Amino acid sequence: MGKVLLVAGGGTLGTYVTEEMISRGVHVDVICLEDYESSNMVTYYKEKVTYEYISEFLEGKQYAAIVDFLHYVEINDYEKVYNLYSEHTKQIVLLSSYRVYADGEHPIVEESPTWFDVDADKEFLETEDYALPKLRCEAFLKSCPRKNWTIVRPVISFSDKRFDLFMYSGSTIISKVQNKEKIILPRDIRNIVAGVDWAGNSGKLIAKLLMNEKAMGETFTISSAPNITWGELADIYHEVLGADIEWGSMDDFIKYGPDMRWNRWGLKYDRLLERSVDASKVMNATGTKKEDFKPIKEALIYEVQKSNSASQ
Numbered sequence: 001m002g003k004v005l006l007v008a009g010g011g012t013l014g015t016y017v018t019e020e021m022i023s024r025g026v027h028v029d030v031i032c033l034e035d036y037e038s039s040n041m042v043t044y045y046k047e048k049v050t051y052e053y054i055s056e057f058l059e060g061k062q063y064a065a066i067v068d069f070l071h072y073v074e075i076n077d078y079e080k081v082y083n084l085y086s087e088h089t090k091q092i093v094l095l096s097s098y099r100v101y102a103d104g105e106h107p108i109v110e111e112s113p114t115w116f117d118v119d120a121d122k123e124f125l126e127t128e129d130y131a132l133p134k135l136r137c138e139a140f141l142k143s144c145p146r147k148n149w150t151i152v153r154p155v156i157s158f159s160d161k162r163f164d165l166f167m168y169s170g171s172t173i174i175s176k177v178q179n180k181e182k183i184i185l186p187r188d189i190r191n192i193v194a195g196v197d198w199a200g201n202s203g204k205l206i207a208k209l210l211m212n213e214k215a216m217g218e219t220f221t222i223s224s225a226p227n228i229t230w231g232e233l234a235d236i237y238h239e240v241l242g243a244d245i246e247w248g249s250m251d252d253f254i255k256y257g258p259d260m261r262w263n264r265w266g267l268k269y270d271r272l273l274e275r276s277v278d279a280s281k282v283m284n285a286t287g288t289k290k291e292d293f294k295p296i297k298e299a300l301i302y303e304v305q306k307s308n309s310a311s312q
Helices: 012-023 051-058 075-086 122-127 131-143 172-178 199-209 230-241 250-256 264-271 280-286 296-311
Strands: 004-007 028-032 042-046 065-068 092-095 149-154 156-158 182-186 196-198 218-222 244-248
Touching: 004 012, 012 028, 012 156, 012 199, 051 075, 065 075, 075 092, 075 131, 092 131, 122 264, 131 149, 131 264, 149 199, 156 199, 156 296, 172 182, 172 230, 182 230, 182 250, 196 199, 196 296, 199 218, 199 280, 199 296, 218 280, 230 244, 230 296, 244 250
Parallel strands: 004 028, 004 065, 028 042, 065 092, 092 149, 149 218, 156 196, 182 244
Antiparallel strands: none
């Protein structure tokens, strides 16, 4: 079946892509900054990924698929690695994001309008440095004559490496729970569907698109479509973690919540938008169904237990 390479693949999603590929008997090479121990099925290379390093690394190697988890702000940087990857693999997987979708269609499908398709805030279109670079990389791939690529647009993925709730991310929620601090959320988001899924569900879907002819030259939203609201997710965090949730005004959240100065576009043009997902395309391509995925509450319990075991 060949090997798979994950570039910068030691994080939340990459861990579960690796796990799924190993379960299928596929060897995985992972370049990452994390400290992991290699085995007979996975080899870790602890290195910072640069174009020079990856050029040298790929010499004499061929992969069935290369999954690139890096974020490219400059399109020229991505064009260079695409041309390099094309010499060493049959399938290049671009990690885009569900954040490329505008607020034009519910539920979201792969053909739903993106921020390039709507008349959005001019400042947003000039300065946003996450969703828009993803779209530029997507546009470059779609302009290539070869259909040796697959674009994946994952929703927010939580695991023991990061517990996400609205604009709270990373270890913030766990820290607040441990310190018995209130978690302030704006009451207006309570009934908004969140673009959130367990990393294990998303990793499984991405892995099943690798070496998959149905995925070539195609774009997929990566979600098992739990379509849970922020209010329902907050209730689960309260039940499982004991998180002390306080619903207030948006002004309260801006004042007492995470610093929004560096992520205002993520708030206005993502978290405050309805993010229900129609996952039929990715499920059809991967041969999966709803019953193949962990429900959010069960997945959160699993990740908390894993996190507790790791800290003991």
